[in-house]
Amino acid sequence: MVIQMAKHDPSLDRLFHALSDPTRRGIVERLLAGPASVSDLAAPTGMALPSVMKHLAVLEDSGLVTTEKAGRTRLCRLRPEPLDHARNWIDEQRRIWEARLDRLDDYVTRLMEERAHGTRPQD
Amino acid sequence: MVIQMAKHDPSLDRLFHALSDPTRRGIVERLLAGPASVSDLAAPTGMALPSVMKHLAVLEDSGLVTTEKAGRTRLCRLRPEPLDHARNWIDEQRRIWEARLDRLDDYVTRLMEERAHGTRPQD
C-alpha cells in the first residue's frame, strides 16, 4: 500500500483565492439566485464595470463561474462544483485531525493503565 | 421573522486568504501531526525563516494557528475550528443552490402539467 502525499493543488490556490474577497463572495451569493449580466452584478457593488470584470475573471479562473456572450450582454452563471473540491480538502484535514486526537487519547489511556499497574511505557 | 442578509465577514476573507497559498496549506497539513517549531515548519519548504514567519503571521491572523514562545523556540499549534467556519459558508451556498434547483424543478413540472391540460401559466 502506498501512502500518497497530498500534492499541492493549484486549483485549490485559485479557488480559495477567489473566495477570499468579499466582493467575489457577494457575486457568488448573487448568482445562487440565477444567472445575471455583468451590469446586474456590478449594480449592488457600486463599482465600475471594468473592476467587476476583473473579479469575474478571477471567478472564471477558479471554475466557480462560467459566462457566455449573448448579443451585447454577457450572462454569468454559477458553477458550484468547485465548492465541493474546497469542502473535500477541509473535510480531509478535519478527518486527519480527529484521527490524531483519537490516537492521542488511546495513548494517554494506555499510559495511565500502565502506570496504574506499576509498569512503564515501551519508550 | 427577519431574513438576515449574510454580512460580509472579514474573518472569512482572512481564512480563505490563508488557505489560498500552497506553502500555508502545507504548514496546516504538517501541524495536523502535532505542534512544531518555526524551524521545523521551515525545513521542508526550503525557505528562509523570515519568509516562513510571514506565512505564520497570516495563519495566526486567520485563527488557524496559535504560537507560544518557549525559551528560544516558538511552538506552533493548529487550531482547526476556523475550518468549520469556512465549511459552514460553503455548505450554506450549496444548500441555497440545491433549494433553487428544487424550485426550478417544481416550476417546470407545474408548467408541463398545465400545458398538458391545455391551461396556461398565471404569468
Add this chain to the structure above:
DNA sequence: GCGAAACTTAGCCAATTGGCTCACTTTTTA
C-alpha cells in the same frame, strides 16, 4: 561566559491585486 541556535526586525525587491478612467467596439432600439 561565549559561541551557536532560534528566532526577530528592518528593509529591499518584483509581481500581483483591486480599484479607477478613458477610449473603443458591438449590439440594440428609437
Add this chain to the structure above:
DNA sequence: TAAAAAGTGAGCCAATTGGCTAAGTTTCGC
C-alpha cells in the same frame, strides 16, 4: 441610421504579497 447600452482593452495607481538578506536579540549548551 444615429444614439444609447453593454461590455472590453489599455493602462494608471497605491497597497499588498511573497520571497530575500543583513543585522539584531534572546536562550541554550559547553
